Amino acid sequence: GDSVTQMEGPVTLSEEAFLTINCTYTATGYPSLFWYVQYPGEGLQLLLKATKADDKGSNKGFEATYRKETTSFHLEKGSVQVSDSAVYFCALSPGSNYKLTFGKGTLLTVNP
Amino acid sequence: NAGVTQTPKFQVLKTGQSMTLQCAQDMNHEYMSWYRQDPGMGLRLIHYSVGAGITDQGEVPNGYNVSRSTTEDFPLRLLSAAPSQTSVYFCASTSGVGGYTFGSGTRLTVV
Numbered sequence: 001g002d003s004v005t006q007m008e009g010p011v012t013l014s015e016e017a018f019l020t021i022n023c024t025y026t027a028t029g030y031p032s033l034f035w036y037v038q039y040p041g042e043g044l045q046l047l048l049k050a051t052k053a054d055d056k057g058s059n060k061g062f063e064a065t066y067r068k069e070t071t072s073f074h075l076e077k078g079s080v081q082v083s084d085s086a087v088y089f090c091a092l093s094p095g096s097n098y099k100l101t102f103g104k105g106t107l108l109t110v111n112p
Numbered sequence: 113n114a115g116v117t118q119t120p121k122f123q124v125l126k127t128g129q130s131m132t133l134q135c136a137q138d139m140n141h142e143y144m145s146w147y148r149q150d151p152g153m154g155l156r157l158i159h160y161s162v163g164a165g166i167t168d169q170g171e172v173p174n175g176y177n178v179s180r181s182t183t184e185d186f187p188l189r190l191l192s193a194a195p196s197q198t199s200v201y202f203c204a205s206t207s208g209v210g211g212y213t214f215g216s217g218t219r220l221t222v223v
Contacts, residue, residue: 089155099170
């Protein structure tokens with residue numbers, strides 16, 4: 001079945017550092033890929049998405065590129081801020097039924 | 113737009129009690145889902161619906177029932193609460209192409 005593996009946290013960075021959170025997936029066909037962010041005490045918010053190979057999703061300075069050859073969708077940001085502290089989830093949807101399969105989440109803490 | 117509204121936000125149940133978690137969306141989305149979030153487990157799909165009158169099981173459906181009588185509402189029923197159902201529950205909806213919109217969650221404790 002479908003699965004998503006993302007790097008385990010927690011990840012602790014200083015403000016303005018470069019962020020990478022790795023995400024790889026296993027799925028049949030051509031799933032859509034997503035990054036969701038969860039701030040403390042809140043629900044999940046869609047951060048960015050990509051629906052086909054080589055698509056780049058971007059939002060709020062975050063980027064991720066859909067790499068079918070490596071089945072990856074790594075999240076990057078060039079300069080993190082304290083306000084980026086949250087849990088980040090990688091997810092996929094096969095498209096045919098729109099069910100989401102999530103990774104286990106990565107806790108990011110950014111220190112001033 | 114309210115988006116996805118979940119009630120209640122917090123609930124404490126005794127083992128064996130039943131309750132219904134409410135979920136409503138005002139975006140006319142066809143697809144709705146219920147997930148539970150547990151530490152170290154990510155989010156796991158409980159039940160989902162592809163339209164009014166159509167529901168199906170997800171990864172962890174045991175102990176839960178759903179129905180979808182209208183496009184807007186997708187309640188989740190706990191039939192006989194167990195401590196293993198202590199979790200944070202999220203309802204979500206989508207039109208299919210833009211990714212899901214999530215509610216703010218219900219934190220349930222079963223004692």
